[in-house]
Amino acid sequence: MAPRQGRYQPAREFHVVVLGAGGVGKSCLTAQFVHNEWIESYDPTIEDSYRAQVAVDGRQVVLEILDTAGTEQFVAMRDLYMKTGQGFLLVFSITSASSLTELAGLRDEIIRIKDDENVPIVICGNKADLEDQRCVPRTKGFSISQRWGAPYYEASARTKTNVDEVFIDLCRQMLRKDDAGEGYLEEDKEYDPYSISYYKKKRKQRRSDRDRDPHRPKCVIL
Numbered sequence: 001m002a003p004r005q006g007r008y009q010p011a012r013e014f015h016v017v018v019l020g021a022g023g024v025g026k027s028c029l030t031a032q033f034v035h036n037e038w039i040e041s042y043d044p045t046i047e048d049s050y051r052a053q054v055a056v057d058g059r060q061v062v063l064e065i066l067d068t069a070g071t072e073q074f075v076a077m078r079d080l081y082m083k084t085g086q087g088f089l090l091v092f093s094i095t096s097a098s099s100l101t102e103l104a105g106l107r108d109e110i111i112r113i114k115d116d117e118n119v120p121i122v123i124c125g126n127k128a129d130l131e132d133q134r135c136v137p138r139t140k141g142f143s144i145s146q147r148w149g150a151p152y153y154e155a156s157a158r159t160k161t162n163v164d165e166v167f168i169d170l171c172r173q174m175l176r177k178d179d180a181g182e183g184y185l186e187e188d189k190e191y192d193p194y195s196i197s198y199y200k201k202k203r204k205q206r207r208s209d210r211d212r213d214p215h216r217p218k219c220v221i222l
């Protein structure tokens with residue numbers, strides 16, 4: 001639904017989870033998007049979260065971005081953040097074929113945990129500036145994108161190519177899902193209780209609970 005001109009729209013808040021193998025550039029992409037900064041050094045992440053506000057098609061969106069650990073020893077928290085996440089950025093490096101292979105397992109896990117085939121997902125082939133070290137052909141990225149029904153971008157955190165674009169695409173998908181009333185109810189506590197969509201969802205839920213109550217007084221027309 002398009003926002004009405006001149007009418008105040010509260011910012012929608014979404015939880016984004018950045019996933020992918022170790023060293024593919026998850027932290028660098030996040031740092032470029034949130035702070036406009038490039039990080040040359042490699043310091044494996046345990047788990048970091050960031051807040052960013054963006055305007056998407058004239059609507060204010062607040063993103064809570066979780067930059068996750070790619071290294072195996074930190075994967076125990078995965079179930080929890082997959083449950084909380086509403087949009088997922090699946091990152092691999094175009095210089096590593098195995099980093100793309102890893103994404104399939106992550107996607108399966110997201111779909112299983114969310115119990116939803118249409119979870120907002122963007123596939124990101126990072127380190128596109130390292131064309132001479134490319135191991136993943138562009139066509140492979142696009143064919144996976146078609147199979148999964150998720151957009152594919154080649155990006156570079158180093159040159160800030162397509163960095164904003166991947167996050168904005170994810171925002172659009174989450175907004176569309178939310179507008180269609182398909183936002184996730186399971187993380188109720190995480191939702192902005194002042195948002196209109198949250199209020200509508202709760203009202204609909206209360207109504208259907210009330211309708212199912214066998215002791216509910218019924219109106220009889222005499």
Ligand SMILES: Nc1nc2c(ncn2[C@@H]2O[C@H](COP(=O)(O)OP(=O)(O)OP(=O)(O)O)[C@@H](O)[C@H]2O)c(=O)[nH]1
Nearest residue numbers: 023024025026027028040042045070127156157158
């Ligand atoms: N050339 C190039 N190097 C990059 C790019 N993105 C990240 N790097 C480098 O790759 C290394 C790893 O980047 P990180 O962002 O820390 O990778 P990560 O996926 O967060 O790694 P984990 O925290 O272990 O999961 C760093 O040395 C970065 O400077 C890119 O787009 N181009």
